[in-house]
Every structure is written in C-alpha cells, then in structure tokens.
Amino acid sequence: MADHHPENNGDTSLHEESAQYQNGNASVHAEINNDLVYRMPHYNEMYTHHVDSQYSTYMQNEFVDLSKHDRETVIEESPNQRYAKLNTVLGKGAYKVVYKAIDREEGYEVAWNCFQTTKAEFNDLSQEIKILKQVRHPNIINFHDCWYKDAEFIFVTELMTSGTLREYIRKLSLPNMKIVKRWSRQILKGLIYLHSHNPPIIHRDIKCDNIFINGAHGEVKIGDMGTAKMKLGKKYTVIGTPEFMAPEMYEEKGYNEKVDIYAFGMCLLEMVTGEYPYGECKNAAQIYKKVSQAIKPESLKKVQDPKILDLINNCLAPENERYTAQQIMDHPFLTVEPEVVLMTADETKTQLTLQVVFKGMDKLSVKFEFNVERDTAEEVVNEMIEEQVLQDNYQQLITHEINRILRDISKQTNEADPNKEEHKAPWPSQPGTPPFHVGMSPNLNPHKSSHGPSPTPINLERDSPNGTIASSYVQSQPIMPNESPRKNSISGPGSQEWSQDYEDALPVKEYPDETPIEQFVHDTALAINRDTEKANDWSKKLKSQDIMTVGDLRALMDEDWGQIGLTVFALRALKNALHVTKSKG
Numbered sequence: 085m086a087d088h089h090p091e092n093n094g095d096t097s098l099h100e101e102s103a104q105y106q107n108g109n110a111s112v113h114a115e116i117n118n119d120l121v122y123r124m125p126h127y128n129e130m131y132t133h134h135v136d137s138q139y140s141t142y143m144q145n146e147f148v149d150l151s152k153h154d155r156e157t158v159i160e161e162s163p164n165q166r167y168a169k170l171n172t173v174l175g176k177g178a179y180k181v182v183y184k185a186i187d188r189e190e191g192y193e194v195a196w197n198c199f200q201t202t203k204a205e206f207n208d209l210s211q212e213i214k215i216l217k218q219v220r221h222p223n224i225i226n227f228h229d230c231w232y233k234d235a236e237f238i239f240v241t242e243l244m245t246s247g248t249l250r251e252y253i254r255k256l257s258l259p260n261m262k263i264v265k266r267w268s269r270q271i272l273k274g275l276i277y278l279h280s281h282n283p284p285i286i287h288r289d290i291k292c293d294n295i296f297i298n299g300a301h302g303e304v305k306i307g308d309m310g311t312a313k314m315k316l317g318k319k320y321t322v323i324g325t326p327e328f329m330a331p332e333m334y335e336e337k338g339y340n341e342k343v344d345i346y347a348f349g350m351c352l353l354e355m356v357t358g359e360y361p362y363g364e365c366k367n368a369a370q371i372y373k374k375v376s377q378a379i380k381p382e383s384l385k386k387v388q389d390p391k392i393l394d395l396i397n398n399c400l401a402p403e404n405e406r407y408t409a410q411q412i413m414d415h416p417f418l419t420v421e422p423e424v425v426l427m428t429a430d431e432t433k434t435q436l437t438l439q440v441v442f443k444g445m446d447k448l449s450v451k452f453e454f455n456v457e458r459d460t461a462e463e464v465v466n467e468m469i470e471e472q473v474l475q476d477n478y479q480q481l482i483t484h485e486i487n488r489i490l491r492d493i494s495k496q497t498n499e500a501d502p503n504k505e506e507h508k509a510p511w512p513s514q515p516g517t518p519p520f521h522v523g524m525s526p527n528l529n530p531h532k533s534s535h536g537p538s539p540t541p542i543n544l545e546r547d548s549p550n551g552t553i554a555s556s557y558v559q560s561q562p563i564m565p566n567e568s569p570r571k572n573s574i575s576g577p578g579s580q581e582w583s584q585d586y587e588d589a590l591p592v593k594e595y596p597d598e599t600p601i602e603q604f605v606h607d608t609a610l611a612i613n614r615d616t617e618k619a620n621d622w623s624k625k626l627k628s629q630d631i632m633t634v635g636d637l638r639a640l641m642d643e644d645w646g647q648i649g650l651t652v653f654a655l656r657a658l659k660n661a662l663h664v665t666k667s668k669g
C-alpha cells in the first residue's frame with residue numbers, strides 16, 4: 085500500500101492541515117470535522133485512506149482480482165428471489181461494493197450494489213428512491229429494485245460491461261474527436277433528461293468515474309445516480325469531487341442543476357487532454373483556492389481546437405452565464421457531420437439508393453435515389469438544399485461524400501471489368517480532392533442529367549417500370565424506441581411530415597383546364613407543406629415556359645416536364661397532384 089503523507093506546501097486555505105493526499109488524482113469523499121478524506125478514483129488503485137473505520141475495513145489496500153473467481157456461484161438472493169447475487173465483485177468504491185447478479189425474471193446480468201447505512205437513513209431516502217425508480221433513459225443506468233438488509237442498503241441497477249469512462253480514456257490514451265463527440269452527446273442526453281424533470285434532478289457528482297461504458301455498442305450511461313443524498317446521510321458531509329465541483333458548490337448559498345454542466349465541462353477537458361483536471365494541484369485546498377479565484381485548470385491550455393475551448397470555457401463560466409445541457413448539445417463542436425451510406429445498388433451499379441445519416445443524432449436522415457448515368461452529386465445535393473430537406477452548410481460535405489461513394493463504385497467496377505469504358509468515370513481521383521463545384525460535374529452521360537437544359541426525358545413516377553427515376557428523396561424519421569420504422573415516410577423540413585400515402589394530402593378537387601396555374605400550384609404546394617414563396621417560385625417557372633393554366637400543364641409531354649427547370653421533387657408533386665385530381669375527381 086502506498087504511504088499517505090499529509091501535504092503542506094504553505095497554502096493556508098480551508099482544510100489544508102488535515103489533508104491526506106496520494107496524488108492529483110485523489111477525490112475528496114468526505115469532510116469530517118474539517119478533515120478531508122481522499123481516495124484514488126480508480127478502484128484498481130485503491131489506496132483509500134478512510135478516517136471512518138466502518139468503511140476503511142474493506143476499502144484500505146484492497147485490490148480486486150477478478151481472476152480469482154474462476155467459478156461464479158450464487159451467494160445471496162433478493163427478498164423477492166428475483167435477483168441472485170454472484171460472488172463476482174465488479175468493483176469497489178469509497179461507499180459501495182458492487183457485485184454481479186442475475187435477474188432471474190429477465191435473464192439479464194445486473195449490478196448488485198451494497199451501501200452500508202442505517203435503517204433510519206434508508207427510510208429517509210424513500211423520496212429519492214421513488215424518483216430513481218421513475219428515471220428511465222437510455223443514457224442513465226437503470227435503477228431496478230432496492231431493499232434494506234443487515235445494515236446495508238442494497239440496490240440493483242443495470243450492469244455496464246466495460247468499466248468507466250475514466251478507465252476507457254486511460255486505455256485509449258487519447259480518444260479521437262469522433263469518440264469524444266459521441267460520448268459527450270450521450271452524457272448530455274442523459275443530463276437534458278434529468279434537468280428537464282420537474283423539479284430538475286441534479287446528479288451532483290458527474291465525473292468520468294461515474295460515467296459507464298458498454299463497449300460492444302459504444303453506449304455511455306451516467307451512473308451513481310442519487311447516491312449523493314445517501315452519502316450525505318453519513319456522519320460527515322460529502323462535498324463531491326473537488327476537481328469537478330462548481331464554485332457555487334463550495335459556498336453555502338445553494339446551487340442548481342448547472343453544477344452538472346460545470347462538471348461535464350471538466351469531463352470534456354479530461355476526455356480531450358487525457359489529464360485529470362487540476363492535476364497541477366497537490367491537494368483539495370489548492371483546488372478550492374483556484375476555483376474560488378476562477379483560475380481554470382492548467383490542462384485547458386493544451387486544448388487547441390477553438391470550438392472545444394469555447395465549449396469548455398462556457399461550462400466553466402459563472403453559473404448565470406453557463407449553458408444549459410440543451411444549449412451545449414446545440415454547440416457547433418457537437419453538431420454531427422453527416423455521412424452518406426450506400427443502401428442498395430442494382431446489378432449494374434447504376435441505380436443507387438443512398439442515405440444521408442446523422443449518426444447518433446435525432447436528426448432526420450435523408451434517403452434518395454441516385455442514377456449514376458444521369459445524376460450528379462452537385463445537382464442532387466443542390467436540389468435537396470433547395471427543397472429544404474438538407475441544410476445548406478452540408479452542401480460540400482455531402483457532395484464530397486456522394487462522390488466518394490461513386491469513386492468506390494467506379495473502382496470496384498473497373499477492378500471487376502477493366503475494359504468497361506463507361507465506368508472509367510472522371511470522379512475525383514484523390515481522396516482529398518475538393519468537392520466539385522456546380523458546373524464541374526463528373527457527369528458520365530454526354531446527354532446531361534435529368535436536370536437543367538437536358539434533352540434526356542425523365543420519368544417522375546417513383547414506381548416507374550423502367551426504373552428511370554432521377555433523384556427523388558425520401559426523408560425518414562429517426563426510429564424511436566418502441567416505434568417501428570415508418571415505411572418510406574416522406575417529410576419536409578423540421579417535423580412537418582407527409583406519409584407514404586401523401587397523395588391523400590394532395591388537392592382532391594377537379595381542376596378544369598382553364599384553372600390558372602397559380603391556383604393549382606398554390607394548392608399543391610400547401611398540401612405538401614411548402615410555403616407560398618415556394619409556390620410562387622414554381623408558378624413563375626411554369627409561366628416562363630408559357631404554362632398558364634392547368635390545361636397547359638396537362639398537355640405537356642413527358643420530355644417537356646424536364647424543361648421546366650423545377651426540382652424533381654416539385655415536378656413529382658405537381659404531376660402526382662394532376663394524377664390524383666384526375667383519379668379522385
């Protein structure tokens with residue numbers, strides 16, 4: 085066991101004299117008559133020096149060696165016999181011992197937490213327990229059941245398979261930004277949920293040791309929920325983990341859920357630097373001094389990325405300036421860069437179904453058809469932007485992504501058949517080649533695509549037997565838990581949506597041939613949630629081609645439709661509306 089020496093380096097701040105300290109990674113767990121109790125945050129480095137002998141019995145100098153447990157056996161059962169505790173210790177903290185257990189009803193492995201306390205303190209927790217049982221969120225460790233037995237408060241929670249975020253950070257040395265973003269978003273989702281509770285649920289001890297990982301799916305969940313109050317019930321006052329404590333927590337003026345945001349900022353700092361915040365401080369007193377003087381951790385100087393720096397600085401700002409969890413989620417650092425994935429391709433790899441996916445976000449993904457011989461990435465992306473199914477800031481990225489897929493396909497096809505001329509496409513050949521600008525399109529077809537001044541006829545019917553769909557897009561809703569995927573749902577920007585049978589939304593009245601084109605266009609645009617401005621734009625384009633009435637539109641030949649200069653989406657809507665009015669009228 086490592087020796088613990090009280091450190092005194094001349095600082096005269098609070099608690100200094102009695103500080104027991106191992107190194108910068110220790111956490112303060114308790115304050116006993118002004119004495120602070122520290123422990124190493126990682127149980128495998130358990131050098132806890134607990135003044136409270138009741139806990140020090142199992143805390144001091146223990147190292148959990150899971151390899152000793154070569155055979156798992158049931159050693160205890162819950163009063164209702166649903167949960168069976170195994171002899172495998174998952175971990176030990178300053179307060180809890182956590183065992184693996186089995187939920188016999190569901191067949192899941194669960195975590196059996198043992199927390200020493202008195203019956204009176206347990207009874208005091210009834211309100212917290214009630215709330216904990218209601219907390220249900222994919223990014224918060226589930227609380228299943230609890231009871232009191234032999235001076236222990238025992239509670240069963242969801243089991244996490246891959247340890248804590250802190251251990252993961254150490255394992256990966258420095259996680260890449262993609263992982264940091266993914267973890268952060270999951271933590272924030274949990275915090276948004278907790279803070280939107282009425283009254284807000286404050287975690288009070290957010291830190292990388294209390295955030296758990298399921299490695300197989302990269303799931304991240306906030307743990308150690310509600311134990312702040314339990315720890316308060318001890319005969320000393322828990323003050324949290326100083327490195328992660330907002331300044332207002334040190335004061336006795338009260339605090340709100342923003343303390344979790346401050347702590348999240350410190351977690352983010354640890355994630356991006358791999359360093360425990362305030363590692364330069366030798367004890368909690370020094371940390372307290374810095375925090376109270378608004379001096380940020382040294383490791384913050386290592387953060388180069390201006391977006392991350394801005395975000396962390398905001399989290400560490402004074403309470404009234406600090407962002408909410410939702411505002412952090414909307415911060416530019418955490419906005420997700422979408423990817424384009426190839427969903428399906430026909431045998432000749434000409435007709436593709438592609439999808440813009442915002443991974444890990446509740447953003448709508450956009451699915452669209454792409455014909456390699458007729459469409460270009462630029463045109464399709466521009467069209468999606470014009471139709472407001474894609475934000476214009478993604479223009480370059482999505483164009484680049486589509487071209488990347490086309491390059492891959494072209495490469496594969498050439499490898500399979502090097503003599504096949506038409507697949508020697510002029511796609512950008514270097515991975516880092518800037519995306520094409522409009523007008524520099526890698527169009528394979530000398531007759532141009534379905535858009536613009538093209539002599540190539542387009543068929544706007546989705547279920548066209550000859551499959552000559554140009555680029556229709558289908559925006560699909562994110563699949564929420566307990567919700568089955570919506571089939572081919574089409575939605576406009578935001579939450580406006582129209583379903584696959586959107587024809588029902590189209591105008592039903594029969595439009596006589598002499599109906600002014602504006603009226604028909606306006607009704608159609610409105611029915612599919614497009615605004616008046618869009619309708620006017622469509623009408624203008626139609627009129628510029630001398631299409632003044634519904635009769636003029638009906639008289640158009642297929643190839644004429646391609647000359648109107650409207651997006652495929654608009655053309656489809658109008659054509660379908662004509663078809664619907666005819667069939668319904």
Ligand SMILES: Nc1ncnc2c1ncn2[C@@H]1O[C@H](COP(=O)(O)OP(=O)(O)OP(=O)(O)O)[C@@H](O)[C@H]1O
Nearest residue numbers: 127174175176177178179180182195242243244308
């Ligand atoms: N749900 C869980 N699934 C798997 N392992 C867990 C779970 N909860 C806790 N553990 C393991 O048990 C260890 C001790 O838990 P924890 O850190 O929450 O205890 P604690 O006494 O509340 O400590 P602290 O107050 O410092 O957070 C953790 O480090 C982790 O390894």
